[in-house]
Amino acid sequence: MLILKGTISQMQIQLRGWTGSKNMPKKGPKVVVIGAGIAGVGAAGKLLTQGLTDVQIIEASSQPGGRIRGSLFGKSTIDEGAQYIHGASTKNPVYQLAKEHDLLQETHDRSGPELLVLTNMQKQLDPDIVKEVKNLARNILQNAHLLAHQRGYAQAKSLADVYLEEVKMLLTQWVGDHTDLRRQKQGFLSMLMKLQCAHLAAASLGEVSVHEYEEYKNIEGNDRSSPGLFPNLLQKLLEAIPREKLLLKKPIKQIQWNGSFESGGSSVYSVRVVCEDGDHILADHIIVSISLGCLKANGQAFFQPRLPEQKLSAIQSLGFGTMNKIYLEYETPFWDENTDVIGLVWEDETPFSVQKPNLTEWWKHVPVFYVIRPTERYGHVLVGTISGKEAEFVESLNPQEVASRCTYLFRQFTGRSSLPELKSVYVTKWFSNPYTRGSYSHISITSTGAMIDQLAEPLPQATEGSSSPMLQVLFAGEATHRSYHSTTHGALLSGWREATRLIDHYSTK
Ligand SMILES: Cc1cc2nc3c(=O)[nH]c(=O)nc-3n(C[C@H](O)[C@H](O)[C@H](O)COP(=O)(O)OP(=O)(O)OC[C@H]3O[C@@H](n4cnc5c(N)ncnc54)[C@H](O)[C@@H]3O)c2cc1C
CATH class of the missing domain: 3.50.50.60 (FAD/NAD(P)-binding domain)
Incomplete structure (x- = not known):
């Protein structure tokens, strides 16, 4: 033709x-x-x-x-790519269109969710500590370009340069804390780094310019989704x-x-x-x-x-990097009704130790699993995010391998060896998709x-x-x-x- x-x-x-x-x-x-x-x-x-x-x-x-794609998984259709309106307000054209077409009926808000943080030593982080450290990390990243300027961090090019300098200062303020608490706080700061990498589809914060959040503009309003x-x-x-x-x-x-x-x-x-x-x-x-x-x-x-x-x-x-999603379906949930996000902290990790890719232990690069709501529509489904080389690597794995590793992971973090096996698993493949070659x-x-x-x-x-x-x-x-x-x-x-x-x-x- x-x-x-x-x-x-x-x-x-x-x-x-x-x-x-x-x-x-x-x-x-x-x-x-x-x-x-x-x-x-x-x-x-x-x-x-x-x-x-x-x-x-x-x-x-x-x-x-x-990169907008729905796929059947479990009881419903899940989002392989875009899922949330970032900034659900009339200033956002996607929100406006969604409202005009009445597509926001069963909305689920991701901002301010109930975050349950577990450690690999079967501990749960105190919610007040979680809130405090999360706010500290967010402030560092959102204001990285200003901090680099104000504090005269010579040669600060990347978000990691600023983050790690600020972490060093935080560690001096935390000297009075019990050793276990210090380890947990450091592990949590590492988890937040990985989470940020997933948000940015970056392999490490060392790759991202200190000017990212100076250029990127948040639109007012929460992150909102609807099936x-x-x-x-x-x-x-x-x-x-x-x-x-x-x-x-x-x-x-x-x-x-x-x-x-x-x-x-x-x-x-x-x-x-x-x-x-x-x-x-x-x-x-x-x-x-x-x-x-x-x-x-x-x-x-x-x-x-x-x-x-x-x-x-x-x-x-x-x-331009890769962020993949790992969807897990369970017959019965092992999390409680109020939990929206499960954070996974490795107590032996520090923000200084998680900069390099670790393919053999790719699961350590999954910082959080979100609970997909509403349960009546989706069933008991979690979605984890993973970025960088580990995200590319996970695309090559057999789903069964991913499933058993995730089961092992949750058993380790909860200390419950009776935790149920998964019903099904689905891993997105944005890196090997020849018409995308990554996420964003x-x-x-x-x-x-x-x-x-x-x-x-x-x-x-x-x-x-x-x-x-x-x-x-x-x-x-x-x-x-x-x-x-x-x-x-x-x-x-x-x-x-x-x-x-x-x-x-x-x-x-
Ligand atoms: C895992 C993931 C999660 C995300 N989450 C969110 C979110 O929650 N909220 C949000 O706002 N955004 C999110 N995004 C980002 C959002 O999906 C993208 O920014 C947006 O969809 C990109 O649209 P686009 O039209 O620019 O590109 P694309 O959607 O990539 O469209 C480009 C099109 O070009 C086609 N194409 C490529 N090569 C060729 C070729 N050689 N010939 C012809 N056609 C070709 C492709 O097939 C594709 O259809 C997410 C993305 C991913 C991958």
């Missing part, structure tokens, strides 16, 4: 009040969106509803959604897109830009998308919304001509927030005297949003941003 759908007549274009605008080509502009994650679907929906009708989405997988929220939201966004405009199972191999490609008719296009099955699709504009992980793996070969150095450098330098982005120590803007900049870059058509290749996706990278709302806003860029380009000036 050779897809050369190029020309549509001027009559067909329903650009409200734009026909005849100075940027409008004779034919209607053809836009190809690569990737049907929330960024791509959001971009295509906006283009179509605002009158740019010749839009095609090309998706490699057999289903749209990308099926994200897959349902995606379906709602897909309703704006006629089925024939979404091509599935069509991985692209190369994007040829700055060209002059003729269609069967008389039309000429600047961009040609080459699919793995040999099809060529021509376009005036493409919006690339594939993950930063895929751009890192294929960025050089994907683009012909090669991307400008600055763009390639942003792609290679920005951080962060600002690494080799990058800056400005690089996110460079990644988002369309091509070709404006140069004086250049006659090349503008806005040939546009970039969307979570990693292109400076303030909200790593989230669904960042991804959606990035898709809308690029659609608006094109809409503005064609509006009468």
Whole structure:
């Protein structure tokens, strides 16, 4: 199949009040969106509803959604990827859409949950200690860039640099504590480091820039989830897109830009998308919304001509890591009704000892298990998070191996050898997924927030005297949003941003 759908007549274009605008080509502009994650679907929906009708989405997988994916597990559908609206308030477009479509009926709030912290010596940490140390750690991480500046930490580049310096100070304040308590507090600080790594999809805090939380902006409101929220939201966004405009199972191999490609008719296009099955699709504009992980793996070969150095450098330098989820289903719960999160502290660990990967004991890198609610819908299900090399490694394990290790882990921490066996286990595989190659982005120590803007900049870059058509290749996706990278709302806003860029380009000036 050779897809050369190029020309549509001027009559067909329903650009409200734009026909005849100075940027409008004779034919209607053809836009190809690569990737049907929330960024791509959001971009295509906006283009179509605002009158740019010749839009095609090309998706490699057999289903749209990308990192929004529900899978059957136990009694219900669990979220392999996005699960929580981070900042459930009207300032968050994902929250607004979810509310508009009435998708927040059985909501579950993750902020301020009941955290039960157990140690490998079968102790339970005092809730007051848990609260105190958790607040200390949060303050250090959220204010890392300020602390580095105020305290004059020379060369503090990473979150770990600041965290470890602050921990050293805390240890001097804790000298009066009983040895056991000191060990537990240190173990808990290590657990919180691992938890933070999972939030950031980073292998270690030593990889993450001290500026991460200066750039990333929290939206007011709690973390909120509801069963099926994200897959349902995606379906709602897909309703704006006629089925024939979404091509599935069509991985692209190369994007040829700055060209002059003729269609069967008389039309000429600047961009040609080459699919793995040999099809060529021509376009005036493409919006690339594939993950930063895929751009890192294929960025050089994907683009012909090669991307400008600055763009390639942003792609290679920005951080993109793996966070996987381990879902466990039990016939009967071993936790009590009020517990929302079970934290696992290794008393022999310190924040200084957990910096290196430890694949042989990968389970030590799972800091917490969350209880999935509501129980009536899901049954007795826990989900653990794991990041870094251990998260990559766990993808290679047989589920039975993961299940027996988790059973052993909980028996060790609770001291109850009679703890029930698991009913089933499911491990997500975001690293080995060739169309994701990891989970989400962060600002690494080799990058800056400005690089996110460079990644988002369309091509070709404006140069004086250049006659090349503008806005040939546009970039969307979570990693292109400076303030909200790593989230669904960042991804959606990035898709809308690029659609608006094109809409503005064609509006009468
Ligand atoms: C485990 C996990 C937990 C998360 N939890 C949350 C959360 O609780 N809250 C939150 O807000 N966010 C969360 N996120 C992040 C959120 O899921 C993402 O930021 C968002 O979904 C990314 O959307 P996107 O459109 O930018 O990219 P994607 O969803 O990755 O979409 C890109 C699309 O491009 C396609 N593609 C890739 N290569 C090609 C190719 N060669 N040809 C054609 N198509 C291609 C892919 O198949 C994919 O469909 C989580 C992510 C993960 C992995």
